[in-house]
Amino acid sequence: MKRADFQGNIVGEGDDIAAIRPISLRAMSDADADRATALSAEMGWPYRSEDWRFALDLGHGIVAECAGRLVASALWWPYGDAFATCGMIIVSSSMQRRGLGRALTTNLLRDMGERTILLNSTREGLRLYEALGFESVGTVHQHQATTSADTAVSMSEVGDIRPAAPFDLRAILELDRCTSAVVRRSLLTELTRVGATAVIERNGNIQGFAVCRRFGLGYTIGPVAAKSVDDAKALILHFMRRKAGEFLRVDTPGDSGLSSWLAAVGLAEVGSVTTMIRGHRPDPSTAARMFALASQSLG
Ligand SMILES: CC(C)(COP(=O)(O)OP(=O)(O)OC[C@H]1O[C@@H](n2cnc3c(N)ncnc32)[C@H](O)[C@@H]1OP(=O)(O)O)[C@@H](O)C(=O)NCCC(=O)NCCS
Secondary structure (H helix, E strand, O other), X not given: OOEEOOOOOEEOOOOOHHHOOOEEXXXXXXXXXXXXXXXXXXXXXXXXXXXXXXXHHHOEEEEEEEOOEXXXXXXXXXXXXXEEEEEEEEEOHHHOOOOHHHHHHHHHHHHHOOOEEEEEEOXXXXXXXXXXXXXXXXXXXXXXXXXXXXXXXXXXXXXXXXXXOHHHHHHHHHHHHHHHOOOOHHHHHHHHHHOEEEEEEEOOEEEEEEEEEEEOOEEXXXXXXXXXXXXXXXXXXXXXXXXXXXXXXXXXXXXXXXHHHHHHOOOEEEEEEEEEEEOOOOOOOOOOEEEEOOOOOOO
């Protein structure tokens, strides 16, 4: 079997050295976004080049090139010094099973240092990540549909929901921190800048928030964090009503208990991934829970 060494050269028993096509690994830049979009499209993943740029602006990436072609990618996002997520780890079909995925992920792990790392793995990735010390800790369920106007309109609106104002960011960050034990300031600042954000407020206290932004084939609702499942549902319905007729996606953790409800309100489950952690698992507070992710990669 051929494998990629640390410099990314494809090596293997019996190779004619002259025939080896060098693979270069380098930092990803904005200029790679269009070719990365083509790479993810090859996997049937619906990222737009804007989604790649948004993800890269918030984190760091590595790409592999072979004969001028972008053949692999891997990104990671720091949330302080103790925690990170990684994702968008893709190896072009023609280059798979030669050690390239392992070489890229090993490079990411080195860059992430001592941080605890969370990722959401497809079935193909499980063996690679297990071999690199990740443990399965849960699931994420992908729900999506072009919603019909009828579904959302038939749901009554909760009166306590309002658009978020800039001064809500502090409460939003605090709720988000409760769900993950991590402060994700840059992520939430950017999400609330590019997306529409709604909060539920009662007696002057923010009980939950949700962000809805352009992503992939349409819009995604997430993150959604709330102190109760009913408030999380109300926030999701709020955006379903506003985006009636649009393609909507929600990635919900298995332990949120929302999966069957999402299907019942018209967002069918189309797949799931396995949440994996490497390192010390953060200890979130029980004051609020995460009901939908910003994305499977960003967490
Ligand atoms: C997952 C992926 C990145 C692996 O890249 P790769 O270059 O093929 O992986 P490597 O050759 O470095 O192999 C690493 C390990 O994963 C295993 N592996 C690779 N592809 C696999 C697959 N399709 N099914 C099961 N195991 C697989 C290999 O057997 C290897 O394990 P081993 O060293 O014990 O033999 C690649 O298959 C891919 O891009 N898949 C589609 C996109 C995707 O699902 N990405 C993961 C997102 S979290």
